[in-house]
Amino acid sequence: MSRARINQLASKYMSHDMISLHTDLPDFPEGRISLLYTVLSHQPSSASHKELLSVVTTLVQMGLDTHDMVENSPSGTTNGVKGMRTQQLRVLAGDYFSSRFYHLLSQAGQIEMIRRLSEAVCNINQLKMNFYGKLKQMKMNAEEYLHCGAELKSGLFLAFTGVMGGLYERLWPEIVERFSRCEVLMHELAKVEKMSSLAGSWGVWHILQEGAEEDRNILIERGDENQSIQPLIHKYEIAEKLSAHLRQSATQLQVLIQKLQSDNLLRELQPLIEPFVKAGQHRATALKELG
Template sequence: MNTYGIQELAKPYIEYDMIRNHTDLPDFPELRTKLLFAFLGRNGTEAGKQEVYALATSLVQMALETHDLVPVTNVAKGKAESRSRQLKVLAGDYFSARFYQLLAQAGQIEMVGLLSQAVCDVNRMKMNFYTLVKQLKMTADEYIQQSANIRSQLFLSFTRSMEGVSQRLWPGILQGFAKCELLAEEIFRIESLQNIRGSWAYWHIMQAGTREEKKLLQAEESDPSRIKAILHKYNISSQLYHMLDAQVRTVWDQIRQLESEPFVEELFKIGEPITRYLKTQKVLLEEL
C-alpha cells in the first residue's frame, strides 16, 4: 500500500449515491492523509496499522467537516434543502461510526481514545473560533492560523508515534500543508465570488476597509460587481498568492531538514498538487 491508496480505501465509506445525489460533502482530506500515512511508515508503524490509522483519521475528519456544512437554522426553504440537511447530519454520524468500527476491529482501542479526545479538542477550538467570528473580533491572520490548527488537530494525535527529527518536524509540516490547502481554497473562493463572507478576504477587509465596504460585505445580498471591485482594490488575489508562495517555501525548507533523501522526495511528491496550483496562479496573475 502506498500513500495514494488510502482515498481508494475510503471510497466504499463515502461514495453513496443517496448522499452524492442529494447533498454536498467536503473534499477528502487527501494531502493530510497522505502525509500521515507517509510519516507513520517512516517511523516504523506496521503496514496494517498504518493503513487503518490513516483511513480512520480521514473518516473522522470527513465526519467533522460534514457536520460543519449543516445549516445553523432548522428552517429549510424546500424539500430538497431539508433532505440535504438531514443527509449531512446522517453522513457525518455514519463516518464517525465507521471510524470506531475500523479501529475496534483492528484492536486499536487506545487509538479510539486518542482520536476521541482529539475530536473534543477540535470542537473546543471551533467554539473559540466561532466566538471570535460572532463578536467580529477575528483578524485575517488569526483566521488562517486557527483554521489550520483545527484542520490539523486530529492528525497531531499521532505525534507520539514518531521519533527523533520526524517527531520534531511533524507538527510544523502538517500545519504547513494545512495552510497551503486553506490558502488555495481561499484563492478559489474569491475567484468564484463564492462564500466571501467569513473568508480571509472578508476578515482582511473588515480590518482595512471603509465603513461602507464593511457594510457591503456584511449584507445578506450584495452586488457581485461591487464585491469584485473591493477585492481588486485590496489586491486580494495577489496577496493570497504571495502568502501561498511563502507558505510553500516554508514547508519545503522544513521537509529538507529530514534525514532521508527518499522520504524527502516522497513528501515533495505528495505536495506536487500544491506546486502545480501555485504555478497556475502565477501564470494567471501575470496575465492580469
C-alpha cells in the first residue's frame, strides 16, 4: 500500500467542511502508519485486517495530534472570534476523529483492538502530563527530551505488540521506538535548518545541559526568543550533533529490521528508512565539504 493510498483512506473518514474551512490539521503520520501496515502484512493473524487497523490508528493519532495543537497554541492565538473558533474546532476535530475510530472497529467486531488502543491513549496522556510538567519545571535534559518525544510518537503503535507473532513481537517495540526517534530527530533538524520554533527544542536543552554558564543564563532569561537562540545553535554545532544522532539511530533501526530475517520485509521498509539515512549523510557530506 502506498502512502498516498493510506492518506486517501483515512482522509475519507476525516473530511468535514467545518474543520477544513476553519482550522488546519497536524501532519499526517505517514511514516509510522506505513511501518505498521508493512509489518502487519507479514503477520498471518492480522494481515487480513491491515488496512482497517492502519486507518483507525491514523484516526486516533490524528485525534491526539490535533488536541496537542490546542494545548501548545500561544495564548494570543485565542484572541477574537476567529481564534476562539479555531481552538474549539481543534478540540471537536480531535474528538470527531476518535469517534470514527470507535465506530469502525466496533462495526468490524474488533473489540479487543478498541481496548488496546484505548489503553495506549491513556498511557500517552499520562506521558504527556509528565513531559509537560518537566518542561515547565525545567527538569529536563537533551536525552530525556529525545526519549520522551519518541515515547509519545511510538506509544499508540505499541498497542500492536500483542498481535505480532514470534520474533516480531519481541522486536516490534524496539523497531517502532527507534523509528519514532528518527522522526523526532528529523523534526528537530528541520527546526535548526529553518531556524524556526527553536524555543524548547533539543538544541536548547543540550545547551542548558552542556553549555557555558553565560550561555545557559541567556537561554533561561530569553529562551523564548529565536534571535537569542540562533547564535548559540551555531556556536554549539547543534545541527551537526542532531545529524550524528540521526545517523546512529537510522543504523540501529536497520540492524533491528535485519534481525527479523526477512529480505522481503527489509526491501519493503527500505523506502521508509531511506529519508533518515539520507538526511544524516547529507549533513555529514556538507560539513566535510566545508572543512
